Amino acid sequence: MIEFQHVFKSYGRGRNILADLTFQVAAGEFVFVAGPSGAGKSTLLKMIAGLEPPSRGSIQVNGQRLDKLSARARPYLRRAVGVILQDTHLLYDRSAMQNVLLPLAVTGLEPKVAHARARAALEKVGLSAKEDLSPIELSGGEQQRLAIARAIVNRPAILIADEPTANLDRENARRILSVFKDFNRVGVTTLIASHDEALMAEHASRTFRIEPGHFFDQHAKRGVH
Amino acid sequence: MKSLLRQHRYAMAVSLRRLLSQPFSSLANILVIALALSLPLIGASLLTSVQPVAREVSVTPELTLFLSTEAPSNAARDIANRILKEHGDQAQAVRVIGRDQALSSLRENPAWEQALRVLPSNPLPDAIVVTIADGDDLAVRAEALAKVWRKWPSVDLVQLDSAWVQRLEALLRFARIGLFLLAISVALVVLATVFNTVRMQALTQREEIAVARLVGATESFVRRPFLYLGAITCSVASLLSLGIGWLAMIPLNQALHSLARSYEAEFALRLPPMPWLWIGLVAVAALGALSARWSVTRNTKF
Numbered sequence: 001m002i003e004f005q006h007v008f009k010s011y012g013r014g015r016n017i018l019a020d021l022t023f024q025v026a027a028g029e030f031v032f033v034a035g036p037s038g039a040g041k042s043t044l045l046k047m048i049a050g051l052e053p054p055s056r057g058s059i060q061v062n063g064q065r066l067d068k069l070s071a072r073a074r075p076y077l078r079r080a081v082g083v084i085l086q087d088t089h090l091l092y093d094r095s096a097m098q099n100v101l102l103p104l105a106v107t108g109l110e111p112k113v114a115h116a117r118a119r120a121a122l123e124k125v126g127l128s129a130k131e132d133l134s135p136i137e138l139s140g141g142e143q144q145r146l147a148i149a150r151a152i153v154n155r156p157a158i159l160i161a162d163e164p165t166a167n168l169d170r171e172n173a174r175r176i177l178s179v180f181k182d183f184n185r186v187g188v189t190t191l192i193a194s195h196d197e198a199l200m201a202e203h204a205s206r207t208f209r210i211e212p213g214h215f216f217d218q219h220a221k222r223g224v225h
Numbered sequence: 226m227k228s229l230l231r232q233h234r235y236a237m238a239v240s241l242r243r244l245l246s247q248p249f250s251s252l253a254n255i256l257v258i259a260l261a262l263s264l265p266l267i268g269a270s271l272l273t274s275v276q277p278v279a280r281e282v283s284v285t286p287e288l289t290l291f292l293s294t295e296a297p298s299n300a301a302r303d304i305a306n307r308i309l310k311e312h313g314d315q316a317q318a319v320r321v322i323g324r325d326q327a328l329s330s331l332r333e334n335p336a337w338e339q340a341l342r343v344l345p346s347n348p349l350p351d352a353i354v355v356t357i358a359d360g361d362d363l364a365v366r367a368e369a370l371a372k373v374w375r376k377w378p379s380v381d382l383v384q385l386d387s388a389w390v391q392r393l394e395a396l397l398r399f400a401r402i403g404l405f406l407l408a409i410s411v412a413l414v415v416l417a418t419v420f421n422t423v424r425m426q427a428l429t430q431r432e433e434i435a436v437a438r439l440v441g442a443t444e445s446f447v448r449r450p451f452l453y454l455g456a457i458t459c460s461v462a463s464l465l466s467l468g469i470g471w472l473a474m475i476p477l478n479q480a481l482h483s484l485a486r487s488y489e490a491e492f493a494l495r496l497p498p499m500p501w502l503w504i505g506l507v508a509v510a511a512l513g514a515l516s517a518r519w520s521v522t523r524n525t526k527f
Contacts (some may be wrong), residue, residue, distance in 0.1 A: 053440075072443070089436050103440035105235045108228030149334030150440065 001027040001189050007057035009043055016042055021215050030184045032200045035210035041193035045160045049149045050074050050081045062157055082151030084161040088143050090135040096146050097131040103154045121149040125179055134225040141172035146181055171200055254422050258462035261414040263469040267334035268404045274494045286367040287386040290353040296379035300349035318356040324349045416516045419455045423520035434525055448521050455517025456510045463506045
């Protein structure tokens with residue numbers, strides 16, 4: 001599903017943020033990406049989503065080599081990868097429903113079907129009663145869940161989330177994580193970047209630990225670099 | 226195919242929403258473009274209204290040689306033969322109108338009959354009408370021939386009959402070039418206005434564009450609402466400019482009507498024919514869409 005082969009990432013002529021990353025994530029796996037702030041967790045997730053190109057090495061996602069992917073084909077890959085960034089990037093001038101409808105409008109889905117799917121996505125994250133509200137009227141946890149609904153509405157094969165529980169209280173954080181777990185249970189490959197060690201400890205999962213200059217695949221209990 | 230149509234419908238709805246969300250700004254842009262478009266429209270109306278007048282009158286110059294009244298009776302025939310002999314290649318037709326023939330044709334006109342009856346003798350001279358052969362520089366050649374013939378004995382006056390039509394034609398040619406340059410200037414105004422509007426919209430919609438790309442929107446999907454925005458703005462502005470042009474025709478025609486009546490003529494300004502207006506409308510809408518595409522491509526590289 002996801003395969004990194006000797007991937008390096010640096011910005012400009014600076015030092016490598018990520019160095020010689022080689023790993024595979026199989027379909028349906030649940031993986032935490034842990035590490036301190038600035039270690040490169042977000043960069044790793046953005047590379048999987050095709051939002052950042054690697055400086056060196058090859059990345060394969062959903063059977064496609066990202067470095068061989070044309071600019072025209074890249075949006076179609078993004079439809080297969082649901083992304084929730086640290087900043088939720090919700091559109092505050094529209095309702096929750098319209099936010100969730102956007103990925104479906106992109107695919108040109110029939111409006112009736114699109115509305116049914118958006119409603120189902122909002123129901124899955126527990127926001128069906130608030131579909132007409134603007135994101136600004138939702139709490140932090142609800143905004144995160146809305147971002148999740150938008151990410152999953154296109155039924156992606158992979159779901160990646162960057163610090164989805166940051167700035168949330170413990171209860172809301174657990175609730176968000178259980179939503180991800182639910183999607184993972186139905187076969188969605190899920191990668192979540194977090195620095196909340198306590199929360200990650202509650203869920204025994206494979207964890208990529210990124211520290212400056214080092215990458216550990218804790219499920220395999222093997223230091224790669 | 227259906228999915229593409231749905232995406233177009235979505236883009237159209239988004240662009241209309243963006244236009245309506247800033248009504249005053251949208252209206253101001255439409256008004257600027259409409260006023261700019263109405264200038265060449267009124268110019269084109271003037272040209273299309275004047276052109277038939279110029280076409281109705283033959284533009285082939287005719288030279289009329291009036292002989293002096295003392296000229297011998299066979300002088301007209303001799304001069305006509307001399308013209309055919311010396312300038313036969315320049316003359317398409319030579320016609321002699323004798324003074325008696327001219328008088329009798331004048332008498333056929335009731336307006337002249339009374340006046341001519343009181344005259345003791347025929348005051349009209351013999352005349353020769355020469356139609357100049359078609360070709361380049363008609364006016365120049367006619368002028369050169371008139372200069373030569375004026376020096377011939379018995380010739381009192383040489384009159385270039387259609388010089389004014391030639392001048393009108395030259396004036397229309399000049400006006401057409403002027404209108405073309407004006408149309409280019411207006412196209413640049415439209416281009417700049419739409420470019421700037423779309424640039425401002427793209428900056429306002431930065432977040433929406435970023436989110437659309439994040440969820441898998443193609444660049445065509447991102448650009449499409451802006452293209453519609455440019456095309457809709459220009460289409461509405463074109464229709465408004467037609468209204469402005471139509472309204473401008475009312476006072477202009479009132480002023481022209483009294484002028485034309487003093488010449489016992491009927492002349493009115495009218496908008497160019499409908500097919501041309503449709504072509505213009507589509508061309509302006511296409512220009513708006515192209516300008517929007519250029520702007521959105523330049524201003525959404527983030």
